[in-house]
Amino acid sequence: MPRQMPRFDRHLQRQSQLASEIVKAGERARIGWICSTHPSTATDQEWESGKTLWTVQKIESLYELAYLRVFSLWESTLESIFYRTLCGYNLSYGKETLVCGQYFRTLAQAEAAVLGTHQFTLWHSQWRNIQRCQQFIRSNPGDPAKMETVLSSRRTLLDWMSAIRHRIAHDQQNDAHHKFESATRGLVGMTYHTPGRFLREWDTTASTPRRRLDWAIDELVSLASQIV
Numbered sequence: 001m002p003r004q005m006p007r008f009d010r011h012l013q014r015q016s017q018l019a020s021e022i023v024k025a026g027e028r029a030r031i032g033w034i035c036s037t038h039p040s041t042a043t044d045q046e047w048e049s050g051k052t053l054w055t056v057q058k059i060e061s062l063y064e065l066a067y068l069r070v071f072s073l074w075e076s077t078l079e080s081i082f083y084r085t086l087c088g089y090n091l092s093y094g095k096e097t098l099v100c101g102q103y104f105r106t107l108a109q110a111e112a113a114v115l116g117t118h119q120f121t122l123w124h125s126q127w128r129n130i131q132r133c134q135q136f137i138r139s140n141p142g143d144p145a146k147m148e149t150v151l152s153s154r155r156t157l158l159d160w161m162s163a164i165r166h167r168i169a170h171d172q173q174n175d176a177h178h179k180f181e182s183a184t185r186g187l188v189g190m191t192y193h194t195p196g197r198f199l200r201e202w203d204t205t206a207s208t209p210r211r212r213l214d215w216a217i218d219e220l221v222s223l224a225s226q227i228v
Contacts, residue, residue, distance in 0.1 A: 005089040008077045009224035015073050016217040019066040023213060026062045030054035060196025063213050064168045067199055070213075071165040074220045075123035081227055082147065086110035086136060091228060096145055097138040124165060126151050126158045150226045158223075160186050161216060168195050 085096050087110050088103030104110040114132065115121055122128060133148035144152070151158065160183035167180035181191045184198055192198040203215040210218075 002088070002090045002095070003084075005081065005084055005091045005228050007228055008080050009221055009228050012073050012077045012224050013217070013221045016070045016221065019069040019073075020211075020214055020217060023059075023062045023066045023211075026054065026059050030059055057196075060194055060200055062196075063199040063211075064194070064196040066213055067195065067216065068165065068168055070217055070220065071124070071161070074224070077224050078123050078129060078147075078227075081224075082132065083107050083110040083114070085147070086113070091146065093146060099136055099138050124162050126155045126162070130155070147227050150223055154223060156186070157219065159183075161219070164195050164198070164216075 084107065085091065086098060086104050087107060088095055104113065114136070121132075129151055130148055133145045133151070137145035137148070139145055139148065163176075163179035163183035167176045170176040180195060184190060184192050188198075199211065199213040199216070201212050202209050203212050206215070
């Protein structure tokens with residue numbers, strides 16, 4: 001009996017929302033701390049001075065930690081869907097056809113084929129992900145694999161989002177700084193001192209204003225839902 005692909009997009013959404021809730025709890029704690037420390041006399045300068053327990057810098061660090069969690073969930077989602085695709089799981093649009101002509105019997109076999117001689121494989125690079133699709137999943141002329149299609153259509157956005165992750169994880173690398181600056185210029189037309197500052201800002205282009213962290217979550221969940 002054909003196996004149905006689990007709804008990894010829903011798992012991504014649930015787990016990402018938990019990461020977002022941690023950040024929101026920090027925002028509420030900051031407001032509560034300031035209000036209890038500086039009751040009705042709190043000035044705008046006191047609110048942003050960074051002299052309270054919950055400084056702006058600490059809150060921005062929470063956003064960065066949450067983003068790392070969200071992006072790692074995205075990578076895990078791609079990996080889980082890809083291995084099951086190689087095992088012949090039914091997706092919402094049917095099965096993919098493999099280059100080798102037959103499906104792998106187990107997830108372990110599929111993973112071993114993808115790993116080859118390597119001990120691990122990376123999923124944050126869209127270029128590598130697209131290459132992986134082309135290596136294992138047969139594409140008809142003008143009709144590439146669904147995962148390849150979705151990743152290719154939003155490759156620039158995903159590369160920018162990956163650059164944000166890279167900047168958080170490799171703060172001391174000049175390359176990480178340059179790619180992050182290019183990413184935020186591409187996304188909003190300006191640069192930011194830290195990823196946390198960018199992720200904490202409001203995305204006012206949405207019908208309901210949201211933090212840019214939540215914008216990132218919505219984008220990744222939407223892409224995942226197109227692949228499963």
